[in-house]
Amino acid sequence: MNLLSAKNLSHSFDYELFSHISLDLQERESIAIIGISGSGKSTLLNILSTLLKPEQGSVSLFGEEISEMSKKRLSQIKRDDLGLVFQSHYLFKGFTSLENLEVAAILSNQSVDEELLKRLQIDKTLEQKVTELSGGQQQRVSIARVLTKQPRILFVDEPTGNLDKITANEVMEIFFEYIKKHDAGMILVTHDEDIAHRCDKVYKLINKELVQLS
Numbered sequence: 001m002n003l004l005s006a007k008n009l010s011h012s013f014d015y016e017l018f019s020h021i022s023l024d025l026q027e028r029e030s031i032a033i034i035g036i037s038g039s040g041k042s043t044l045l046n047i048l049s050t051l052l053k054p055e056q057g058s059v060s061l062f063g064e065e066i067s068e069m070s071k072k073r074l075s076q077i078k079r080d081d082l083g084l085v086f087q088s089h090y091l092f093k094g095f096t097s098l099e100n101l102e103v104a105a106i107l108s109n110q111s112v113d114e115e116l117l118k119r120l121q122i123d124k125t126l127e128q129k130v131t132e133l134s135g136g137q138q139q140r141v142s143i144a145r146v147l148t149k150q151p152r153i154l155f156v157d158e159p160t161g162n163l164d165k166i167t168a169n170e171v172m173e174i175f176f177e178y179i180k181k182h183d184a185g186m187i188l189v190t191h192d193e194d195i196a197h198r199c200d201k202v203y204k205l206i207n208k209e210l211v212q213l214s
């Protein structure tokens with residue numbers, strides 16, 4: 001099944017970032033987007049994940065075009081089906097890791113996966129306020145929180161920036177296992193070419209175009 005289909009996307013801020021970009025994401029598929037700093041990777045991810053409206057072009061999620069969805073339908077899809085792992089972690093700062101995870105579990109009617117917390121090495125710091133955790137620990141709490149709600153599409157921006165190589169590999173392994181187990185898909189933006197090449201498809205944003213490398 002086609003989870004996401006983007007057609008002819010163009011976007012500019014002070015200058016044109018990219019134009020006529022098209023992309024499809026299938027179930028159980030992972031896509032990496034690489035490109036130099038400032039090429040527009042995060043902007044493209046924001047558009048694909050519904051946070052930003054494209055200047056031109058369209059994005060469909062699960063066969064429905066975003067621009068034709070009611071506000072209610074779009075909120076429902078965002079809440080139930082989209083998982084955003086971005087650099088700003090969107091955690092509730094005054095709360096502990098466990099409270100952050102429990103909120104996600106309650107809202108999505110799921111339960112917190114203790115095995116996942118162990119693999120992410122955040123099981124021993126659950127009672128600490130997130131503001132007392134390191135950047136890398138906060139990142140892993142935010143990954144656990146996103147996976148707890150069991151989204152159909154993961155949008156991931158530089159997931160391993162704050163992490164050492166071993167932890168970064170474990171996080172990637174968790175993402176790959178997750179999309180296979182849940183028939184989900186992942187679109188990942190990264191500077192790390194090794195990580196990118198572990199995905200099913202790799203695209204590079206270059207000269208305003210999205211070029212498929214593998």
Ligand SMILES: Nc1ncnc2c1ncn2[C@@H]1O[C@H](COP(=O)(O)OP(=O)(O)OP(=O)(O)O)[C@@H](O)[C@H]1O
Binds near residue numbers: 013038044
């Ligand atoms: N909301 C915004 N308003 C104005 N300009 C913006 C906005 N967001 C991004 N830009 C500009 O668009 C360009 C692309 O930014 P973007 O963050 O998409 O690039 P990137 O490829 O993800 O970069 P990096 O690898 O450094 O994260 C940059 O020049 C940035 O300053």
